[in-house]
Amino acid sequence: MSQDEEVLLNPEGRVVMISGANRGIGLAIARKLHTDGYRLSLGARRIDALSEALAAFDDERVLKCHFSATVPDSAQQWVSDTVDHFGRIDALVNNAGILRLHELDDYDEERLDEVLEVNLKAPYRLTVAALPYLRKCGTGRIININSRSGLRYVAGSADYNISKFANLALTHGARYEGWDDGVRATAICPGPTQTDMAGYIEPGRELTHPDTIAAVASLVLALPNSASVPVLPICCELEAGV
Numbered sequence: 001m002s003q004d005e006e007v008l009l010n011p012e013g014r015v016v017m018i019s020g021a022n023r024g025i026g027l028a029i030a031r032k033l034h035t036d037g038y039r040l041s042l043g044a045r046r047i048d049a050l051s052e053a054l055a056a057f058d059d060e061r062v063l064k065c066h067f068s069a070t071v072p073d074s075a076q077q078w079v080s081d082t083v084d085h086f087g088r089i090d091a092l093v094n095n096a097g098i099l100r101l102h103e104l105d106d107y108d109e110e111r112l113d114e115v116l117e118v119n120l121k122a123p124y125r126l127t128v129a130a131l132p133y134l135r136k137c138g139t140g141r142i143i144n145i146n147s148r149s150g151l152r153y154v155a156g157s158a159d160y161n162i163s164k165f166a167n168l169a170l171t172h173g174a175r176y177e178g179w180d181d182g183v184r185a186t187a188i189c190p191g192p193t194q195t196d197m198a199g200y201i202e203p204g205r206e207l208t209h210p211d212t213i214a215a216v217a218s219l220v221l222a223l224p225n226s227a228s229v230p231v232l233p234i235c236c237e238l239e240a241g242v
Protein backbone atom coordinates (compact mmCIF):
# COMPACT_ATOMS: atom_id res chain seq x y z
CA MET A 1 0.00 0.00 0.00
CA SER A 2 1.39 3.44 -0.95
CA GLN A 3 1.77 6.22 1.60
CA ASP A 4 -1.24 8.03 0.06
CA GLU A 5 -3.33 4.85 0.31
CA GLU A 6 -2.64 4.70 4.03
CA VAL A 7 -4.75 7.88 4.22
CA LEU A 8 -7.47 7.07 1.65
CA LEU A 9 -7.71 4.20 -0.86
CA ASN A 10 -7.54 5.06 -4.55
CA PRO A 11 -10.84 4.25 -6.37
CA GLU A 12 -9.10 3.56 -9.69
CA GLY A 13 -9.55 -0.04 -10.78
CA ARG A 14 -11.69 -0.97 -7.77
CA VAL A 15 -14.97 -2.76 -8.55
CA VAL A 16 -18.08 -2.01 -6.47
CA MET A 17 -21.39 -3.89 -6.59
CA ILE A 18 -24.50 -1.86 -5.63
CA SER A 19 -27.97 -3.40 -5.29
CA GLY A 20 -31.11 -1.38 -6.04
CA ALA A 21 -29.03 1.08 -8.07
CA ASN A 22 -31.89 2.30 -10.29
CA ARG A 23 -33.40 4.84 -7.89
CA GLY A 24 -33.25 6.47 -4.47
CA ILE A 25 -30.16 6.05 -2.30
CA GLY A 26 -28.73 3.30 -4.55
CA LEU A 27 -28.77 5.56 -7.60
CA ALA A 28 -27.23 8.43 -5.61
CA ILE A 29 -24.41 6.12 -4.48
CA ALA A 30 -23.90 4.84 -8.04
CA ARG A 31 -23.61 8.41 -9.36
CA LYS A 32 -21.16 9.45 -6.65
CA LEU A 33 -18.94 6.37 -7.04
CA HIS A 34 -18.98 6.76 -10.83
CA THR A 35 -17.74 10.34 -10.40
CA ASP A 36 -15.08 9.07 -7.97
CA GLY A 37 -13.73 6.77 -10.71
CA TYR A 38 -14.79 3.32 -9.49
CA ARG A 39 -15.84 0.52 -11.83
CA LEU A 40 -19.44 -0.42 -11.02
CA SER A 41 -21.52 -3.56 -11.17
CA LEU A 42 -25.07 -2.34 -10.69
CA GLY A 43 -27.89 -4.70 -9.77
CA ALA A 44 -31.58 -4.07 -10.34
CA ARG A 45 -34.61 -6.21 -10.99
CA ARG A 46 -35.55 -4.03 -13.99
CA ILE A 47 -32.64 -3.47 -16.39
CA ASP A 48 -34.70 -0.94 -18.40
CA ALA A 49 -35.09 1.22 -15.27
CA LEU A 50 -31.35 0.94 -14.63
CA SER A 51 -30.46 1.90 -18.20
CA GLU A 52 -32.77 4.89 -18.07
CA ALA A 53 -31.33 6.06 -14.74
CA LEU A 54 -27.74 5.60 -15.89
CA ALA A 55 -27.97 7.08 -19.37
CA ALA A 56 -25.09 9.52 -18.69
CA PHE A 57 -22.67 6.88 -17.33
CA ASP A 58 -19.40 5.80 -18.95
CA ASP A 59 -20.29 2.26 -20.15
CA GLU A 60 -16.66 1.17 -20.06
CA ARG A 61 -16.78 1.28 -16.28
CA VAL A 62 -20.36 0.08 -15.74
CA LEU A 63 -21.91 -3.38 -15.84
CA LYS A 64 -25.69 -3.59 -15.54
CA CYS A 65 -26.94 -6.84 -14.06
CA HIS A 66 -30.27 -8.37 -13.25
CA PHE A 67 -30.64 -8.80 -9.49
CA SER A 68 -33.85 -9.79 -7.78
CA ALA A 69 -33.65 -9.95 -4.00
CA THR A 70 -36.48 -12.46 -3.75
CA VAL A 71 -34.86 -14.98 -6.13
CA PRO A 72 -32.20 -16.93 -4.18
CA ASP A 73 -29.97 -17.81 -7.18
CA SER A 74 -29.86 -14.19 -8.28
CA ALA A 75 -27.12 -13.24 -5.78
CA GLN A 76 -24.63 -15.91 -6.89
CA GLN A 77 -25.42 -15.19 -10.55
CA TRP A 78 -24.74 -11.45 -10.13
CA VAL A 79 -21.46 -12.11 -8.31
CA SER A 80 -20.39 -14.56 -11.08
CA ASP A 81 -21.36 -12.07 -13.82
CA THR A 82 -19.34 -9.36 -12.06
CA VAL A 83 -16.23 -11.52 -11.76
CA ASP A 84 -16.56 -12.75 -15.36
CA HIS A 85 -16.69 -9.15 -16.56
CA PHE A 86 -14.23 -7.31 -14.27
CA GLY A 87 -12.16 -10.18 -12.83
CA ARG A 88 -12.48 -8.92 -9.27
CA ILE A 89 -14.79 -7.49 -6.59
CA ASP A 90 -13.53 -4.86 -4.12
CA ALA A 91 -16.74 -3.78 -2.46
CA LEU A 92 -20.38 -4.70 -2.03
CA VAL A 93 -23.08 -2.15 -1.20
CA ASN A 94 -26.25 -3.89 -0.03
CA ASN A 95 -28.76 -1.11 -0.62
CA ALA A 96 -32.01 -2.61 -2.02
CA GLY A 97 -34.68 -2.58 0.63
CA ILE A 98 -38.41 -2.39 1.32
CA LEU A 99 -40.51 -0.85 4.08
CA ARG A 100 -43.96 -2.00 5.16
CA LEU A 101 -45.98 0.10 7.59
CA HIS A 102 -47.94 -1.89 10.19
CA GLU A 103 -48.13 -2.61 13.90
CA LEU A 104 -46.47 -5.68 15.43
CA ASP A 105 -49.79 -7.37 16.20
CA ASP A 106 -50.98 -6.96 12.59
CA TYR A 107 -49.87 -10.54 12.00
CA ASP A 108 -48.86 -11.52 8.44
CA GLU A 109 -46.08 -14.06 7.94
CA GLU A 110 -46.03 -13.60 4.17
CA ARG A 111 -45.28 -9.89 4.62
CA LEU A 112 -42.59 -10.67 7.20
CA ASP A 113 -41.03 -13.23 4.85
CA GLU A 114 -40.93 -10.70 2.01
CA VAL A 115 -39.32 -8.01 4.16
CA LEU A 116 -36.75 -10.46 5.53
CA GLU A 117 -36.04 -11.79 2.04
CA VAL A 118 -35.18 -8.34 0.65
CA ASN A 119 -33.63 -6.62 3.70
CA LEU A 120 -31.77 -9.55 5.25
CA LYS A 121 -31.54 -12.76 3.23
CA ALA A 122 -30.49 -11.17 -0.06
CA PRO A 123 -27.69 -9.14 1.61
CA TYR A 124 -26.66 -12.33 3.43
CA ARG A 125 -26.51 -14.32 0.17
CA LEU A 126 -24.57 -11.56 -1.58
CA THR A 127 -22.14 -11.26 1.34
CA VAL A 128 -21.36 -14.97 1.33
CA ALA A 129 -21.02 -15.11 -2.46
CA ALA A 130 -18.78 -12.02 -2.66
CA LEU A 131 -16.63 -12.69 0.42
CA PRO A 132 -13.97 -14.86 -1.29
CA TYR A 133 -13.30 -12.04 -3.79
CA LEU A 134 -13.39 -9.32 -1.11
CA ARG A 135 -10.84 -11.32 0.89
CA LYS A 136 -8.63 -11.80 -2.14
CA CYS A 137 -8.18 -8.06 -2.80
CA GLY A 138 -6.91 -7.34 0.74
CA THR A 139 -9.03 -4.17 1.14
CA GLY A 140 -12.55 -5.57 0.60
CA ARG A 141 -15.44 -3.45 1.79
CA ILE A 142 -19.08 -4.18 2.62
CA ILE A 143 -21.58 -1.39 3.20
CA ASN A 144 -25.04 -2.35 4.36
CA ILE A 145 -27.51 0.50 3.96
CA ASN A 146 -29.29 -0.19 7.20
CA SER A 147 -31.43 2.40 9.01
CA ARG A 148 -31.84 4.02 12.36
CA SER A 149 -34.59 1.38 12.60
CA GLY A 150 -31.72 -1.11 12.94
CA LEU A 151 -30.54 0.70 16.07
CA ARG A 152 -33.77 1.33 17.97
CA TYR A 153 -37.43 0.35 17.64
CA VAL A 154 -39.91 2.62 15.82
CA ALA A 155 -43.59 1.86 16.31
CA GLY A 156 -45.45 1.27 13.05
CA SER A 157 -42.93 -0.72 10.99
CA ALA A 158 -42.33 -3.91 12.97
CA ASP A 159 -41.15 -6.20 10.14
CA TYR A 160 -38.76 -3.51 8.88
CA ASN A 161 -37.29 -3.05 12.37
CA ILE A 162 -36.83 -6.80 12.80
CA SER A 163 -35.11 -7.06 9.41
CA LYS A 164 -32.80 -4.10 10.04
CA PHE A 165 -31.75 -5.29 13.52
CA ALA A 166 -30.86 -8.64 11.95
CA ASN A 167 -29.08 -6.83 9.09
CA LEU A 168 -26.90 -5.15 11.74
CA ALA A 169 -25.93 -8.59 13.07
CA LEU A 170 -25.04 -9.57 9.49
CA THR A 171 -22.76 -6.52 9.26
CA HIS A 172 -20.96 -7.48 12.47
CA GLY A 173 -20.68 -11.08 11.24
CA ALA A 174 -19.01 -9.90 8.03
CA ARG A 175 -16.58 -7.72 10.03
CA TYR A 176 -15.50 -10.68 12.13
CA GLU A 177 -15.33 -13.19 9.25
CA GLY A 178 -13.35 -10.94 6.94
CA TRP A 179 -11.21 -8.91 9.30
CA ASP A 180 -7.95 -10.90 9.06
CA ASP A 181 -8.08 -10.66 5.26
CA GLY A 182 -8.61 -6.89 5.21
CA VAL A 183 -12.40 -6.91 4.77
CA ARG A 184 -14.14 -4.06 6.61
CA ALA A 185 -17.94 -3.86 6.96
CA THR A 186 -20.07 -0.86 7.85
CA ALA A 187 -23.75 -0.39 8.61
CA ILE A 188 -24.76 3.06 7.39
CA CYS A 189 -27.93 3.92 9.31
CA PRO A 190 -29.84 6.84 7.82
CA GLY A 191 -32.91 8.45 9.30
CA PRO A 192 -35.70 9.68 7.00
CA THR A 193 -34.20 10.35 3.56
CA GLN A 194 -35.73 12.04 0.50
CA THR A 195 -36.65 9.01 -1.62
CA ASP A 196 -39.83 7.17 -2.64
CA MET A 197 -39.53 5.12 0.56
CA ALA A 198 -40.13 8.24 2.65
CA GLY A 199 -43.27 9.10 0.67
CA TYR A 200 -45.46 8.38 3.71
CA ILE A 201 -43.83 11.19 5.74
CA GLU A 202 -45.87 14.37 6.11
CA PRO A 203 -44.78 17.19 3.74
CA GLY A 204 -42.56 19.90 5.19
CA ARG A 205 -40.59 17.65 7.51
CA GLU A 206 -36.81 17.92 7.17
CA LEU A 207 -35.24 14.92 5.42
CA THR A 208 -31.66 13.93 4.58
CA HIS A 209 -30.74 14.20 0.89
CA PRO A 210 -29.74 10.87 -0.74
CA ASP A 211 -26.60 12.55 -2.16
CA THR A 212 -25.46 13.12 1.41
CA ILE A 213 -25.78 9.40 2.16
CA ALA A 214 -23.84 8.78 -1.08
CA ALA A 215 -21.04 11.13 0.01
CA VAL A 216 -20.78 9.26 3.29
CA ALA A 217 -20.70 5.89 1.50
CA SER A 218 -17.94 7.20 -0.76
CA LEU A 219 -15.82 8.18 2.25
CA VAL A 220 -16.44 4.87 4.02
CA LEU A 221 -15.30 2.94 0.92
CA ALA A 222 -12.10 4.96 0.74
CA LEU A 223 -11.08 4.48 4.38
CA PRO A 224 -8.00 2.30 4.79
CA ASN A 225 -8.00 -0.97 6.74
CA SER A 226 -6.67 0.94 9.74
CA ALA A 227 -9.86 3.09 9.97
CA SER A 228 -12.87 0.80 10.20
CA VAL A 229 -16.29 2.34 10.93
CA PRO A 230 -18.65 -0.42 12.10
CA VAL A 231 -21.86 1.62 12.46
CA LEU A 232 -22.64 5.08 11.16
CA PRO A 233 -25.96 6.71 12.08
CA ILE A 234 -26.98 9.76 10.01
CA CYS A 235 -29.72 11.94 11.47
CA CYS A 236 -31.83 14.83 10.20
CA GLU A 237 -33.41 15.23 13.62
CA LEU A 238 -32.38 15.13 17.27
CA GLU A 239 -32.96 11.80 18.93
CA ALA A 240 -31.42 10.31 22.05
CA GLY A 241 -29.00 7.44 21.57
CA VAL A 242 -28.72 7.48 17.76
Ligand SMILES: NC(=O)c1ccc[n+]([C@@H]2O[C@H](COP(=O)([O-])OP(=O)(O)OC[C@H]3O[C@@H](n4cnc5c(N)ncnc54)[C@H](OP(=O)(O)O)[C@@H]3O)[C@@H](O)[C@H]2O)c1
Nearest residue numbers: 020024025068069095096097147190192193195196197198
Ligand atom coordinates in the same frame (compact mmCIF):
# COMPACT_ATOMS: atom_id res chain seq x y z
N1 LIG B 1 -35.55 6.58 2.43
C1 LIG B 1 -35.40 6.46 3.75
O1 LIG B 1 -36.00 7.22 4.53
C2 LIG B 1 -34.47 5.43 4.33
C3 LIG B 1 -34.09 5.58 5.66
C4 LIG B 1 -33.24 4.62 6.22
C5 LIG B 1 -32.79 3.57 5.47
N2 LIG B 1 -33.17 3.44 4.16
C6 LIG B 1 -32.66 2.27 3.42
O2 LIG B 1 -32.03 2.71 2.23
C7 LIG B 1 -32.09 1.66 1.26
C8 LIG B 1 -32.57 2.26 -0.06
O3 LIG B 1 -33.86 2.79 0.15
P1 LIG B 1 -34.45 4.04 -0.68
O4 LIG B 1 -34.86 5.05 0.30
O5 LIG B 1 -33.54 4.39 -1.78
O6 LIG B 1 -35.77 3.33 -1.22
P2 LIG B 1 -36.48 3.34 -2.65
O7 LIG B 1 -36.35 4.66 -3.28
O8 LIG B 1 -37.82 2.77 -2.38
O9 LIG B 1 -35.59 2.30 -3.51
C9 LIG B 1 -35.55 0.96 -3.12
C10 LIG B 1 -34.63 0.22 -4.06
O10 LIG B 1 -34.61 -1.17 -3.67
C11 LIG B 1 -34.95 -1.94 -4.80
N3 LIG B 1 -35.65 -3.18 -4.47
C12 LIG B 1 -36.78 -3.32 -3.72
N4 LIG B 1 -37.17 -4.60 -3.72
C13 LIG B 1 -36.29 -5.28 -4.50
C14 LIG B 1 -36.17 -6.62 -4.91
N5 LIG B 1 -37.06 -7.56 -4.53
N6 LIG B 1 -35.13 -6.98 -5.71
C15 LIG B 1 -34.23 -6.04 -6.11
N7 LIG B 1 -34.30 -4.75 -5.78
C16 LIG B 1 -35.33 -4.37 -4.98
C17 LIG B 1 -35.86 -1.04 -5.64
O11 LIG B 1 -35.97 -1.53 -6.95
P3 LIG B 1 -37.32 -1.26 -7.84
O12 LIG B 1 -37.16 0.11 -8.43
O13 LIG B 1 -37.30 -2.36 -8.86
O14 LIG B 1 -38.49 -1.35 -6.90
C18 LIG B 1 -35.11 0.28 -5.52
O15 LIG B 1 -34.01 0.30 -6.38
C19 LIG B 1 -33.03 0.60 1.83
O16 LIG B 1 -32.29 -0.49 2.34
C20 LIG B 1 -33.75 1.33 2.95
O17 LIG B 1 -34.18 0.47 3.97
C21 LIG B 1 -34.00 4.35 3.57
